[in-house]
Amino acid sequence: MDRSQEITKQEEKNIEKTKKLYEVPPAVDIYENEEEILVYADMPGVVKDDISVDIDNGTLSISGVRKLSVNGSITYEEFSNVEYVRNFSVPQTIDVEKVEAELKNGVLQLHLPKSEAAKPRQIEIKTA
Amino acid sequence: MFTRMSDIDRMFGAMDLLRNRMERLFSDPGRSWLQGSAFRLGSDSPRINIMESGDNFEIQAEVPGISKDELEINVQGNYLQISGKRFVDKPEGYKVHREEIGESTFSRSFTLPNDVDADNVEAALKDGVLYLKLPKSEAEKPKQITIN
Numbered sequence: 314m315d316r317s318q319e320i321t322k323q324e325e326k327n328i329e330k331t332k333k334l335y336e337v338p339p340a341v342d343i344y345e346n347e348e349e350i351l352v353y354a355d356m357p358g359v360v361k362d363d364i365s366v367d368i369d370n371g372t373l374s375i376s377g378v379r380k381l382s383v384n385g386s387i388t389y390e391e392f393s394n395v396e397y398v399r400n401f402s403v404p405q406t407i408d409v410e411k412v413e414a415e416l417k418n419g420v421l422q423l424h425l426p427k428s429e430a431a432k433p434r435q436i437e438i439k440t441a
Numbered sequence: 442m443f444t445r446m447s448d449i450d451r452m453f454g455a456m457d458l459l460r461n462r463m464e465r466l467f468s469d470p471g472r473s474w475l476q477g478s479a480f481r482l483g484s485d486s487p488r489i490n491i492m493e494s495g496d497n498f499e500i501q502a503e504v505p506g507i508s509k510d511e512l513e514i515n516v517q518g519n520y521l522q523i524s525g526k527r528f529v530d531k532p533e534g535y536k537v538h539r540e541e542i543g544e545s546t547f548s549r550s551f552t553l554p555n556d557v558d559a560d561n562v563e564a565a566l567k568d569g570v571l572y573l574k575l576p577k578s579e580a581e582k583p584k585q586i587t588i589n
Contacts, residue, residue, distance in 0.1 A: 340541040340542045340543075341539060341541055341542070342529060342537075342539060342540050342541060342542050343537075343538035343539040344531075344532055344535035344536065344537055344538065345535060345536045345538055346532075346534055346535045346536065350538075351532055351535060353506075353529065353542060355505040355506065355542055355569075356505065356569070357503045357504065357505035357568065357569030357570050358501075358503065358568055358569060358570040359568060359569075360568055361568075381490075381501060381570070383492060384492055384494055384497075384499050385492045385493050385494025385495075385497070385499060386492065386493055386494070387490060387491070387492050388491050388492065388493050388554075389489070389490065389491040390490050390491075391488035391489055391490060392488040392489075392490060392501075392503055393490075416568070417506075418504075418505060418506050418507060418508060418566075418568070418569050419503075419504070419505035419506065419568045419569010419570065420505050420506040420569065
């Protein structure tokens, strides 16, 4: 048998292919004021326990797996199980200890408070 | 050009190889609409799935950020309408860095293959997904036939 054919046959025998979930970036809104940065991320169908929010070395990563139950046969399909993944760079001035996350109606709300040192400060001018 | 059958065979082999590799790259080719997120600017109505089992239709709709008061579901015969509105609760006094979530008023309607029993429709809203369970009307339900 030809060498190139052998390679082809090998390739077909390969069974490593497993059904992988799509990785989808959730739509986000990002707001900021002097106190904090606020992130809204749309993650419909993801249960609280399946969401993870990590801040490591200036990178905020959110991920969540959607597991929808299927009863009966699907006759029409517009959305499927996905893994929502998105990474952001956050400034070092975020107080990592005080980050709060809330899940409401499939929207993840992240409050990233700025550390005291990073907040704007008005300097009082002393008269001599 | 091709002098031996093995040349042709080799050519098709190479094409198969390419196809296999492409399929591994995109694990579900041709169904890319299933990914992506709902309510991005530009797509302004929820995406839905319809499932059918013997006695029921089940519907799932992606409705992130919509509370149950902002959703309206109407059923008549085999006609189903889901309407509502999505607005983003924009915080006061914040600077906007990024706005990807779209706001919209939507209405989608469906004609189901069978009439449903409108009085016994169950609707639940959980984590931004609306689940509807619509029992088929008595006349449309499958009957078991006993063999004599």
